[in-house]
Amino acid sequence: MKFIRNILNSRSDKDGNFFLQLRTILGFKPNSKSLYIKAFTHRSMNIKDEKGNAINYERLEFVGDAMLGAVVAAYLFDQVPHGDEGYLTKMRSKVVSREHLNELGKNLGLVDLLQSRIPIANFGSNIHGNLFEALVGAIYLDKGYTICEKFIYTRIINPHVDIETLEGKVISYKSLLIEWCQKEKHTFDYNVYEDTGKNELTHFSVKLSVNDKVVAKARATSKKKAEEKASKRAFFAFQKQMTNTR
Amino acid sequence: MKFIRNILNSRSDKDGNFFLQLRTILGFKPNSKSLYIKAFTHRSMNIKDEKGNAINYERLEFVGDAMLGAVVAAYLFDQVPHGDEGYLTKMRSKVVSREHLNELGKNLGLVDLLQSRIPIANFGSNIHGNLFEALVGAIYLDKGYTICEKFIYTRIINPHVDIETLEGKVISYKSLLIEWCQKEKHTFDYNVYEDTGKNELTHFSVKLSVNDKVVAKARATSKKKAEEKASKRAFFAFQKQMTNTR
Numbered sequence: 001m002k003f004i005r006n007i008l009n010s011r012s013d014k015d016g017n018f019f020l021q022l023r024t025i026l027g028f029k030p031n032s033k034s035l036y037i038k039a040f041t042h043r044s045m046n047i048k049d050e051k052g053n054a055i056n057y058e059r060l061e062f063v064g065d066a067m068l069g070a071v072v073a074a075y076l077f078d079q080v081p082h083g084d085e086g087y088l089t090k091m092r093s094k095v096v097s098r099e100h101l102n103e104l105g106k107n108l109g110l111v112d113l114l115q116s117r118i119p120i121a122n123f124g125s126n127i128h129g130n131l132f133e134a135l136v137g138a139i140y141l142d143k144g145y146t147i148c149e150k151f152i153y154t155r156i157i158n159p160h161v162d163i164e165t166l167e168g169k170v171i172s173y174k175s176l177l178i179e180w181c182q183k184e185k186h187t188f189d190y191n192v193y194e195d196t197g198k199n200e201l202t203h204f205s206v207k208l209s210v211n212d213k214v215v216a217k218a219r220a221t222s223k224k225k226a227e228e229k230a231s232k233r234a235f236f237a238f239q240k241q242m243t244n245t246r
Numbered sequence: 247m248k249f250i251r252n253i254l255n256s257r258s259d260k261d262g263n264f265f266l267q268l269r270t271i272l273g274f275k276p277n278s279k280s281l282y283i284k285a286f287t288h289r290s291m292n293i294k295d296e297k298g299n300a301i302n303y304e305r306l307e308f309v310g311d312a313m314l315g316a317v318v319a320a321y322l323f324d325q326v327p328h329g330d331e332g333y334l335t336k337m338r339s340k341v342v343s344r345e346h347l348n349e350l351g352k353n354l355g356l357v358d359l360l361q362s363r364i365p366i367a368n369f370g371s372n373i374h375g376n377l378f379e380a381l382v383g384a385i386y387l388d389k390g391y392t393i394c395e396k397f398i399y400t401r402i403i404n405p406h407v408d409i410e411t412l413e414g415k416v417i418s419y420k421s422l423l424i425e426w427c428q429k430e431k432h433t434f435d436y437n438v439y440e441d442t443g444k445n446e447l448t449h450f451s452v453k454l455s456v457n458d459k460v461v462a463k464a465r466a467t468s469k470k471k472a473e474e475k476a477s478k479r480a481f482f483a484f485q486k487q488m489t490n491t492r
Contacts, residue, residue, distance in 0.1 A: 049326065051328075052328075053327045053328050054330070058330060058331045059323060059329070059330065059331055059334065060323075061331055062319055062334045063319050063320055063323050065319075066315045066316040066318075066319035066320070067319075068315055069312050069315055069316065070312040070313055072312075072314035073308055073309050073311075073312035073313075074312070074386065074387070077305060077306075077308065077309050077383075077387070079296075079483045081297065081299045082297075082298075082299050083305070084300070084304060084305065085304045085305055085308045087309055088305065088308045089308065137323075140320065141320070141323070145392070145395075147389040147392070149391075175307065214435055218417065233407065
């Protein structure tokens with residue numbers, strides 16, 4: 001137990017809010033604190049337990065990855081009744097893509113909870129996804145499948161997974177965005193201007209505002225392309241709200 | 247509901263014992279019979295639901311594979327505290343290898359429950375593993391994670407997974423077999439004889455008997471190798487009993 005207390009102390013010196021922040025992310029009170037400490041300990045800390053086994057988040061990633069795979073598989077089985085095995089596999093890999101998990105981990109600010117001897121700035125973007133997976137693993141081991149499943153629904157599936165988008169059925173993000181703004185009584189504006197800069201070809205930039213606030217910018221070789229690109233960016237930023245109201 | 251009744255009827259014409267046999271394999275009473283019917287319907291039956299979606303076991307395999315991955319991941323996390331992520335991944339792939347799942351499916355006689363227009367004899371050995379995965383998927387969707395986990399423990403982990411064997415720590419299967427026979431008060435006999443046949447090199451064959459019954463045969467270029475090979479075969483045949491009493 002001694003080593004755990006030590007870690008706790010050192011972490012609370014650095015950040016007394018660790019468990020407070022964690023609880024906000026989890027939405028419940030953790031039982032086994034040491035699991036979550038492990039989930040946010042980088043191997044550079046070089047901590048070992050009494051038996052000499054390394055304490056860091058890497059093994060928890062293995063469990064988290066498996067749980068994500070299972071929960072998303074069951075979800076897709078249910079939601080995509082026409083998809084065969086190969087199609088479901090492809091869709092799942094979109095949901096739990098490295099890129100997507102990195103984005104989720106980043107949005108939750110997981111890196112702020114990390115204990116590491118390597119400065120955060122030196123990590124690549126995969127650190128966010130790795131911590132997200134490790135957190136899912138810790139939740140499973142701490143609370144069991146049902147709570148873990150609920151967390152995955154709350155944090156990934158409900159806010160971010162849209163079957164139509166996954167299936168590539170969304171043809172125009174611009175029309176999707178406009179539809180959503182009209183439904184929600186938001187004003188929107190595509191401010192397009194020529195922005196060729198040092199390029200040989202004419203380029204256009206667009207600033208997309210919703211309720212007079214710039215929400216996305218994009219640049220492309222045609223007005224239409226730039227607008228679509230900005231709409232797509234805004235779509236992913238607003239996805240939570242948009243999918244809830246469609 | 248009509249199509250389900252039709253399948254039920256046709257299957258019970260063919261084999262009135264479907265649900266009786268199934269219940270013996272499951273160890274519990276299924277809730278959603280249609281899920282299990284699906285798990286044992288081959289695509290050659292060409293059955294569709296009202297919406298035109300195919301009814302066969304393939305989509306269930308996807309769910310079963312994911313559940314096997316999750317349950318075995320959590321088990322290994324617990325049992326192999328010294329293994330890093332890569333090591334755990336490698337061990338899991340041994341447990342849920344195609345070969346192993348085929349063997350499990352075959353031992354359970356799952357193919358006897360299959361409804362198919364293609365004669366069973368025409369299938370390769372993967373049919374056994376595929377049906378096993380589909381059955382695990384059906385159990386999850388019917389009864390939830392805990393019962394599914396229990397089934398995986400009962401059917402795979404407890405009887406077949408031995409961490410020491412997986413870790414390659416077993417050096418001699420012969421000594422393992424002898425140890426087990428002595429403990430269990432079984433007699434054993436290695437009947438070795440020269441069996442060069444058409445080979446240029448001298449070869450030896452061995453018949454390994456336990457309680458006066460031949461349990462494994464093997465042939466190799468030395469007595470020792472042949473004995474070890476036969477012991478390994480016997481070990482896998484007896485693994486259930488051996489791991490329970492070790």
